[in-house]
Amino acid sequence: EPDCNCRAELQLRKMTLSHPCRARFVLHCPILRGLRGAVQLAGPGPLFARFLCAATRTAASAPEPPQLQQQRQLAVHRHHHPRHQAPEPAPPAENVCGSMQRHLRPLRAADRSNRISSINPAMQLTVAQFNMLGDHLALPKYFPYVKKEHLNWETRRAVLLRQISELDADILCLQELTDFPFFVRALEAQGYKGQVKRRPSNHGRRRDGCGIFFRPEKLEELQYGAVVYQDVHDRIALLLRLKHSASQREVFVATTHLYWDSNMQYAQISELKQLEAALQEKMCTPTPVIVCGDFNNGPGSSVYKYMQDSFLQHDQSEMQMQSAYSAYSSDLGEPPCTTVNFRRCWTIDYIWFTSRLLRQTHLLELPSESVLRAEEGPEGWIDRVNQKRKALHTGKPLPLDQNLNGIPNSQYGSDHIPLMAVFAFD
Numbered sequence: 001e002p003d004c005n006c007r008a009e010l011q012l013r014k015m016t017l018s019h020p021c022r023a024r025f026v027l028h029c030p031i032l033r034g035l036r037g038a039v040q041l042a043g044p045g046p047l048f049a050r051f052l053c054a055a056t057r058t059a060a061s062a063p064e065p066p067q068l069q070q071q072r073q074l075a076v077h078r079h080h081h082p083r084h085q086a087p088e089p090a091p092p093a094e095n096v097c098g099s100m101q102r103h104l105r106p107l108r109a110a111d112r113s114n115r116i117s118s119i120n121p122a123m124q125l126t127v128a129q130f131n132m133l134g135d136h137l138a139l140p141k142y143f144p145y146v147k148k149e150h151l152n153w154e155t156r157r158a159v160l161l162r163q164i165s166e167l168d169a170d171i172l173c174l175q176e177l178t179d180f181p182f183f184v185r186a187l188e189a190q191g192y193k194g195q196v197k198r199r200p201s202n203h204g205r206r207r208d209g210c211g212i213f214f215r216p217e218k219l220e221e222l223q224y225g226a227v228v229y230q231d232v233h234d235r236i237a238l239l240l241r242l243k244h245s246a247s248q249r250e251v252f253v254a255t256t257h258l259y260w261d262s263n264m265q266y267a268q269i270s271e272l273k274q275l276e277a278a279l280q281e282k283m284c285t286p287t288p289v290i291v292c293g294d295f296n297n298g299p300g301s302s303v304y305k306y307m308q309d310s311f312l313q314h315d316q317s318e319m320q321m322q323s324a325y326s327a328y329s330s331d332l333g334e335p336p337c338t339t340v341n342f343r344r345c346w347t348i349d350y351i352w353f354t355s356r357l358l359r360q361t362h363l364l365e366l367p368s369e370s371v372l373r374a375e376e377g378p379e380g381w382i383d384r385v386n387q388k389r390k391a392l393h394t395g396k397p398l399p400l401d402q403n404l405n406g407i408p409n410s411q412y413g414s415d416h417i418p419l420m421a422v423f424a425f426d
Contacts, residue, residue, distance in 0.1 A: 104362040104422065119361060122246040125218075125423045128169035128364075129292035129351050131257070131339075132160050133414035134176040134208035143408070143415070144385050145342040145377035150409050153179070159413035161186055167364075167420055171242075172213040173255035173292035173351075176414075180209070187213050197226045199234050210238045210255050218245055227278045229271045233259040237275045237293075241282060247425040249288070251358075252279055256293040258303070262348075268296065268303045276311055286318050288357040290423070294349050294416065299323075299334045307352055322355035324421035328363060339416045340372040342385075342404040351421050364420035372417070375409040 135153040149155060157179060180196055194213030223241035237256035244251060256275055258268040297303040312319040328335045337345035386397040398404060407415050
């Protein structure tokens with residue numbers, strides 16, 4: 001709009017509004033951040049431009065603080081990311097993953113051998129894992145420690161979309177995915193393609209499912225498959241066979257959400273064996289495999305041991321699986337938690353990969369438990385939970401001298417946090 005006097009005018013003139021990065025601009029432009037939910041899916045063309053200009057017109061006359069100016073320049077920098085322009089000389093290895101650089105750390109073993117410096121960034125692959133907490137599950141009776149406004153679906157899905165956008169991953173593996181049309185459109189607007197599948201659920205109460213999304217400029221889909229586990233637990237898995245454009249190497253990517261009861265490890269392993277059989281059926285020769293998901297069990301479980309010692313390894317040592325976060329903590333190995341609620345802090349989400357066919361280089365830094373518990377819940381929520389437990393004679397009273405807050409909250413849209421690992425093809 002040539003007659004629009006606003007700070008966004010220069011950026012808007014430079015932007016091609018039909019370009020997938022327009023959604024990222026909305027997410028990261030500091031002036032528009034509060035309006036991102038309204039414009040996230042706005043279509044291309046003059047209407048979109050007029051909406052942006054109208055939204056920022058009132059901010060034009062006010063002086064811009066230095067911090068806001070720096071954030072605005074960052075938004076413009078992200079728009080000019082090399083992914084959306086003609087190829088340029090490869091950046092140094094430490095610049096891996098662009099906007100997530102400050103959150104990624106190299107593996108200690110890779111650091112010592114100086115192997116990272118020899119990796120061509122075009123040969124790298126970033127894979128993210130995220131249980132999004134389905135909209136039908138985020139109820140006050142399950143999350144008494146969360147303020148109602150942070151359980152509101154319209155609010156929460158905007159936070160989830162922001163978290164996904166900030167990851168900027170090449171591959172996204174999602175569980176408890178709901179509101180399929182919204183997220184498919186939103187992720188397509190960010191440049192992703194993918195496959196989704198809802199849990200079959202004969203009784204219709206469960207509306208969630210799984211999804212795998214990838215960047216088509218970096219990966220090509222060769223084959224798609226879905227596994228409906230043959231049990232009474234209504235669980236599924238998705239798998240894609242993808243070709244990495246730069247290396248011309250193939251990789252299988254699978255995502256699953258195992259049965260919720262951690263005491264029924266035999267049922268969870270039975271589901272893994274069905275996923276394993278589906279992968280082996282599609283695999284003619286040893287091929288890199290990445291399996292992401294919510295496994296609903298911890299590092300000390302037989303489920304973890306099965307993935308580490310048995311999954312895909314029938315007389316094929318090169319198919320040995322390793323958890324990407326198994327060396328995250330020097331004392332514990334796996335991180336202390338991937339999900340935090342008022343009952344516990346626990347690690348149940350994983351990115352598994354064939355460690356002899358893929359080289360892992362970086363991990364996403366995860367927030368600490370204290371950060372995840374930082375936001376206060378509704379006033380008096382612990383007293384209400386204790387009164388209910390006393391009346392129903394169920395469970396011990398919650399302690400009053402501990403911080404039992406958790407997620408979701410204003411910054412985290414799910415009761416799980418996203419994981420991300422960077423891999424390279426040798």
